Amino acid sequence: MPKPLTPLLTVDAVILFQQNSIVLIRRKNPPFKGELALPGGFVDIGETIENACIREAYEETNINVKLIKLIGVFSDPKRDPRGHTVSIAFLCEPLSKTEIPLAKDDAQALEIVPISKLASLKIAFDHLDIIKSSGILKK
DSSP: OOOOOOOEEEEEEEEEETTTEEEEEEESSSSSTTSEEOSEEEOOTTOOHHHHHHHHHHHHHSOOEEEEEEEEEEOOTTSSTTSOEEEEEEEEEESSTTOOOOOOTTEEEEEEEEGGGGGGSOBSTTHHHHHHHHTOSOO
């Protein structure tokens, strides 16, 4: 019996950092190589989405996070040019004030971006929609 085709499952982290800022990475790999994006990635087999979000946030930013709330599920089949992915996004914050951000793994660079500047930035995938859905942008 052939394996059924299904969307791939990913997670994205909106990490609140310092006062009124979030953590974005510059992607090391295509698609959107060099562009700003939320830290995140694919959920491993046998892993919860919550643990995947915590793991991916640490792997890409060196920040141990705690999940504050579920932002939502983002499932537009066109959200990733590699194929159909479904992302579950969380609002997060560092576990401690001593966390030191550092670009790692799939991140070529890391930026702490003031929330007030987000709307004017080009951000990969549908990540600006995820940020808007988080409720951190003032209307």
